[in-house]
Amino acid sequence: MTTIDLRKWLAFGTGVGIEIGRDDLRVTVVRIRPNGVTILGELDLPRFREMPAGEWGASYAAFLKKLELSHLAATVLLPREEIVVRQVSLPGVSDKDLASAIRFELDALQPHADADSVSSWCRIGKTTSVLVGIARRDTIARYSTLFAEAGLKVASLTFSAAAIYSALRLYATPPPGGIVALAPEDDQLEIYGESPTWPLFSAKLDAALERARDLAISELRLAPETEPVPLEQALPKPIAAPPDVDRSCAALAYAAALASAAQRPAIAVNLLPAEQRQASSRLRYAPTAALAGVAALMLALVLAYPGYADRRYLQLMQAEIRKLEPRAKEAAALDRLIATSRNHSQVLDVFRRQTKSDMDALDELTKLIKSPAWLNSLQLTRDSVSLSGEAEQAAPLLKILDGSRQFKSSDFSLPIARTGNSENFSIRSIRQAVAQ
Numbered sequence: 001m002t003t004i005d006l007r008k009w010l011a012f013g014t015g016v017g018i019e020i021g022r023d024d025l026r027v028t029v030v031r032i033r034p035n036g037v038t039i040l041g042e043l044d045l046p047r048f049r050e051m052p053a054g055e056w057g058a059s060y061a062a063f064l065k066k067l068e069l070s071h072l073a074a075t076v077l078l079p080r081e082e083i084v085v086r087q088v089s090l091p092g093v094s095d096k097d098l099a100s101a102i103r104f105e106l107d108a109l110q111p112h113a114d115a116d117s118v119s120s121w122c123r124i125g126k127t128t129s130v131l132v133g134i135a136r137r138d139t140i141a142r143y144s145t146l147f148a149e150a151g152l153k154v155a156s157l158t159f160s161a162a163a164i165y166s167a168l169r170l171y172a173t174p175p176p177g178g179i180v181a182l183a184p185e186d187d188q189l190e191i192y193g194e195s196p197t198w199p200l201f202s203a204k205l206d207a208a209l210e211r212a213r214d215l216a217i218s219e220l221r222l223a224p225e226t227e228p229v230p231l232e233q234a235l236p237k238p239i240a241a242p243p244d245v246d247r248s249c250a251a252l253a254y255a256a257a258l259a260s261a262a263q264r265p266a267i268a269v270n271l272l273p274a275e276q277r278q279a280s281s282r283l284r285y286a287p288t289a290a291l292a293g294v295a296a297l298m299l300a301l302v303l304a305y306p307g308y309a310d311r312r313y314l315q316l317m318q319a320e321i322r323k324l325e326p327r328a329k330e331a332a333a334l335d336r337l338i339a340t341s342r343n344h345s346q347v348l349d350v351f352r353r354q355t356k357s358d359m360d361a362l363d364e365l366t367k368l369i370k371s372p373a374w375l376n377s378l379q380l381t382r383d384s385v386s387l388s389g390e391a392e393q394a395a396p397l398l399k400i401l402d403g404s405r406q407f408k409s410s411d412f413s414l415p416i417a418r419t420g421n422s423e424n425f426s427i428r429s430i431r432q433a434v435a436q
Contacts, residue, residue, distance in 0.1 A: 008034050008171050013263055016064070016074040017163070017256025018152075020143070021185070023047055027060065027074075028253040029067060032170065032261045036239035040067050042250055057150025073155035073278040075163065075260035077252055078143070078271070080190070080204040083159050084111060084134040087200060091128040091384060098123065102130060110134045120269045122162070124199045131200060133159050133269045140271055155260065155279060157272040160252050161202035164192050166265035167235050167258035174234075180216045182209070183231035183251045190252065192231065195220035197409060231255070354382070361385065361431060364406040369397070372422075386413065386428045394425035401429050408432050 011032045019026040025045040031038045043063045045056045064070045086109045093101045102121050109132060110117050118140050121132040140157060147154050164181070168174050178195035185204065193201040193216045201219050205212050213228050232247040235255055241247075247254055259265045270277070358380060365387070369375060373391035385407065391397060394416045401410040407429040414426040 010263070011170060013261035014040075014069060014072060015257045015260025015262070016069070016072045017253045017258070017260055018074045018076045019250065019253040019256060020077060020079050022079070023049070025056070025060075026250045026253040027063065028250050028257040029064070029069060029072075030238070030254070030257040030261055032258065037170075037236050037258065039238045039241035039245055039247075039254070040069070041242060042245050042253070044250075053146055053149035054151070057152060061151060071153075072260075073153035075156045075158060075256045076143070076147070076154055077163060077256050078135060078139075078157055078159050080160065080185075082135060082139050083271075084109070085159060085161055085202055086132045086134070087124070088130045088132055089128055090130060092381065093128070095123070098130065102132065106132075106134075118271050118273075120158075120271050122267045122269050124165070124267065127199045129199050131162060131165075131267060131269060133162070133271055135271050140273070144272065144276055153278040154272060155277055156268075156270040158256075158259075158269050160190060160255070161192065161200060162265075162267040162269040163252070163255045163259040164202075164231070164235075165194075165200055165267045166262060167255040168194075169266045170236055170258055170262055178220055178222045178226065179234060180213065180220065180222065180226060180228040181231040181234040182212060182228045184248075185252070190231070191216050191228075192234075193220045193222075195222050197221045361406050364404055368400050368404060373397070382431070384428060384430055386426070388414075388424070388426040390419070390422040390424055392422055394423040397425065397427060401427065406432055 011034050014029070014031045017028045017030070023046065025048045027043040027045070029040040029042075031040055041063065043060065045059060048056045061070065064072065088102070088105050088109070090098065090101050090105075106119055110119065111134075116137050117134055118137050119132060119134045121130050123130050135157075143157065144154070160183075168179075174194055176196065178193065180191070180193040183190040183192070187206065189205050189209065189212045191201070191203045191205065191212050195201075198220045201216060203215070205215070209228075216222075216228065217224065217226050230248060231251040232254065235251065236258065238247075361380060365375075365378070365385070369387075369389070369391075373389065375387050375389035377386075377388040379386040394412075398410045398412070401407045410427055410429040412426060413428045417424040
């Protein structure tokens with residue numbers, strides 16, 4: 001079964017997504033099944049900040065009660081202007097060391113004092129990049145208190161980038177060539193994109209459509225002719241929805257609802273303190289679980305019957321096996337010795353190839369970085385090279401490096417600084433595997 005099929009058949013759940021707008025709350029409720037998404041309802045709570053929490057909370061409770069989903073806890077999208085979203089690349093850092101590496105980076109990422117902020121993070125798929133969300137502690141406390149006063153159950157306080165990334169992967173993987181999606185938000189534009197060189201891009205601008213498109217394509221390094229699509233078109237298309245639903249105005253709430261309905265979202269970034277998170281009731285799964293248990297029992301009986309018939313035959317075979325066990329152990333010991341010798345030989349071969357690869361890379365750099373340019377620092381790892389130095393013109397070095405068989409995706413790790421008649425540069429480039 002392919003990955004796409006597996007995602008499709010595991011798509012079961014119901015979720016509530018809430019987008020906190022500048023003046024309004026937008027609520028979307030969806031149900032996901034293997035055959036597609038059904039929008040069960042949408043609710044707008046205008047000017048909620050000016051109303052008593054109990055008043056609009058009662059409207060929300062009545063809305064869920066009408067759908068018979070009062071037990072659900074919502075996924076809430078914080079306003080983009082109240083949260084700092086950063087993407088950190090940590091090549092070579094394993095999952096077990098990721099938490100320590102992120103904590104080390106947080107001091108440089110957050111604009112607030114550590115005691116005044118709340119942060120959450122998650123690796124972006126299988127890439128080396130990590131998505132980090134940071135918000136002021138008083139902001140999280142303010143919204144937590146507000147929703148508690150309104151009587152809303154909240155499972156997660158997150159942001160648009162994490163919700164959209166998870167929603168796009170609910171049934172399948174987005175196209176490998178990249179995607180740019182736009183969602184209007186009041187008088188601004190929410191921009192979301194992915195590309196082979198940049199796993200996730202998210203921004204909110206006051207700029208016009210053309211300016212937003214150019215920015216996204218530039219950041220993602222996509223082809224200039226790439227055309228953005230409305231966010232509601234990029235997300236899974238619902239198979240059914242109430243007639244008054246306008247997905248173009250509630251695309252972000254729809255994405256949050258999809259992420260909420262997923263049993264395991266692709267990116268789980270939750271800024272709500274763990275002790276305040278509420279889970280949806282699982283009692284609705286009791287009938288399904290009971291039927292599944294009965295089916296499993298019947299399947300076990302069917303599978304056990306042939307085993308019972310073969311048991312006597314197996315007893316005879318085991319007696320013969322015991323007679324041959326000494327010779328089998330000798331053969332196994334010999335196999336282990338051969339495997340050990342083979343592993344030693346492979347280790348030596350890999351070490352030899354790595355050394356030659358490193359020397360070839362150094363030789364290539366010597367040819368590419370020609371006088372009067374020179375280096376004062378060079379760091380070579382298995383998958384990248386970092387170098388800094390001076391040149392009369394530093395900008396052409398990226399094209400020179402990417403033109404080599406040894407390197408790709410070169411970029412300045414620090415801005416170019418001019419000193420006298422030369423320019424100081426710091427470049428990081430990805431090493432390419434070259435056939436030996």
